[in-house]
Amino acid sequence: MSGNRILKNILGYPSLTLLSKDMRVMTISQTVISFYYYVLVYLAFDVFMQMGNQINAAGYSPIWPLYWSNLFSANQEMTINLVRFFFVFTVLAGVFFHKKFWGRLIVFFGIWQMHAVLSSFYHPSHQWYPWLYTSFIFIFLPDIWNGKISPESNKKFLLLIWAAQFVVLLAYTLSGIWKFVALFQQFSAGQVHGFSKDAFAYQLTDWVPRLSAKPEFADFFIDHPEIAWPLYVGSYFLELFAVWTVFRPSLQKIWAISLIIFHFGTVFIMGISFMPSVMILIVLFLNSPFSPEKSSLKQMICDLPAVSQFLLLLKKRG
Amino acid sequence: MGYALEKKVVVIMLIIFSLISLSLPESSRYMKEFYPFFGWDLFDAIPVPRDRYELFLISYGDSKFNPPLNYSEASEIFKSKSGFPTQYYNLVQDFGKAITSRNKEAEKIVRKKIEDVFYPQPFEYEIRIVNFDQLEYWKTKKYKNETVVGVFKGG
Numbered sequence A: 001m002s003g004n005r006i007l008k009n010i011l012g013y014p015s016l017t018l019l020s021k022d023m024r025v026m027t028i029s030q031t032v033i034s035f036y037y038y039v040l041v042y043l044a045f046d047v048f049m050q051m052g053n054q055i056n057a058a059g060y061s062p063i064w065p066l067y068w069s070n071l072f073s074a075n076q077e078m079t080i081n082l083v084r085f086f087f088v089f090t091v092l093a094g095v096f097f098h099k100k101f102w103g104r105l106i107v108f109f110g111i112w113q114m115h116a117v118l119s120s121f122y123h124p125s126h127q128w129y130p131w132l133y134t135s136f137i138f139i140f141l142p143d144i145w146n147g148k149i150s151p152e153s154n155k156k157f158l159l160l161i162w163a164a165q166f167v168v169l170l171a172y173t174l175s176g177i178w179k180f181v182a183l184f185q186q187f188s189a190g191q192v193h194g195f196s197k198d199a200f201a202y203q204l205t206d207w208v209p210r211l212s213a214k215p216e217f218a219d220f221f222i223d224h225p226e227i228a229w230p231l232y233v234g235s236y237f238l239e240l241f242a243v244w245t246v247f248r249p250s251l252q253k254i255w256a257i258s259l260i261i262f263h264f265g266t267v268f269i270m271g272i273s274f275m276p277s278v279m280i281l282i283v284l285f286l287n288s289p290f291s292p293e294k295s296s297l298k299q300m301i302c303d304l305p306a307v308s309q310f311l312l313l314l315k316k317r318g
Numbered sequence B: 001m002g003y004a005l006e007k008k009v010v011v012i013m014l015i016i017f018s019l020i021s022l023s024l025p026e027s028s029r030y031m032k033e034f035y036p037f038f039g040w041d042l043f044d045a046i047p048v049p050r051d052r053y054e055l056f057l058i059s060y061g062d063s064k065f066n067p068p069l070n071y072s073e074a075s076e077i078f079k080s081k082s083g084f085p086t087q088y089y090n091l092v093q094d095f096g097k098a099i100t101s102r103n104k105e106a107e108k109i110v111r112k113k114i115e116d117v118f119y120p121q122p123f124e125y126e127i128r129i130v131n132f133d134q135l136e137y138w139k140t141k142k143y144k145n146e147t148v149v150g151v152f153k154g155g
Helices: A003-011 A023-053 A076-097 A101-118 A126-138 A151-188 A199-210 A218-223 A225-240 A242-246 A249-270 A275-285 A297-303 A307-317 B003-022 B075-079 B085-100 B104-115 B134-140
Strands: B050-060 B063-070 B123-132 B145-154
Touching: A023 A076, A023 A101, A023 A126, A023 A151, A023 A275, A076 A101, A101 A126, A126 A151, A126 A275, A151 A225, A151 A242, A151 A275, A151 B003, A199 A218, A199 A225, A199 A249, A199 B085, A199 B134, A218 A225, A218 A249, A225 A242, A225 A249, A242 A249, A249 A275, A249 A297, A297 A307, B050 B085, B050 B145, B075 B085, B085 B104, B085 B123, B085 B145, B104 B145, B123 B134
Parallel strands: none
Antiparallel strands: B050 B063, B050 B123, B123 B145
């Protein structure tokens, strides 16, 4: 059996060739892309105000995408104002012109520059990374609007949406990987580790004092480790296996909703808002073109990591 | 580009992207040199009792703090500059390490970045190395031990 075949057996990714012939799938995929650019408008105005607060903020140290500001001797105020107005302009242009290559290209530039400003205060803006990566991928979408459908174009269209889903969920999986790496290291060193009863309490008591305001439920979870523990340990697995759902689309909706709940948790317990990440999960996964029209509970259980491989192994032996 | 080739290109680029991200375990600090790649090692390790550096304000403007105020509790000062204490955590650690390793060059650079938030008000602060258990400190507000490694004035 070829390496490709073995990989396909283990991963079992959806057949884009088959899906590209399904009009329902192609209609949903076009809707997803349009919705992606519409949702940016909602996020853009919030970011516009956020950047306004940074005009006179201390600690401004422009990173390399803002190199042009040195060339034109633009100071902090000028740079941030230029970038935020440019960002809103590109987002609004994206509403009307996202079906054009150049429309998606300028949206990417707008997000890139905006993200560079947000990340120029000694602290990267994690929440906008998924939008940066996906807006770059979507630049290369083929033109299948206005009746210009062809089998090749359809497949390429789905391929790029799939790739966008992959990079979004990869972030969660990487976060999960490092958590498990640290878990094993700390367990081996005899320290408090990720599966310890007070693990989440230690995270909160280290992080919360650095915030300007105490999150609403921080005290509750510090004082009740018996409630915090299963949720905290569950989040480890939720993150680790996130990227698996791009290979098992029946799990995408439930996983995305779980990640959204996870983000709500981080707001009210840790004071960390990841609204852009919540929105991209909504856009790309709650109406994913790859999710089966009807998913049974049995299908979803069979698609779970480890369960899926076990069943494949049984099938191979049988 | 035909679909078959494009698929190979996309898969290879995703693999490269994943490998780059996996190779950046320390990328959560000072993103400049790693942008636009990030390792996503967020809240991976459980904070254990350890040494770390803390900044304590002795005075700021007309206000004098006795005992000195931990910068994480001085959010109003940071808010006035549209920031918050968390943003300066890594800087404070770097400052402390520069002081204790007697790296004058690094000390000068980081000190300027930190003190930008206090200007134009006059200020005095100290950097301490503290050892504490986070959970115990939350309940008792006591460090296990602490030592002042530097006192600084400006403004």
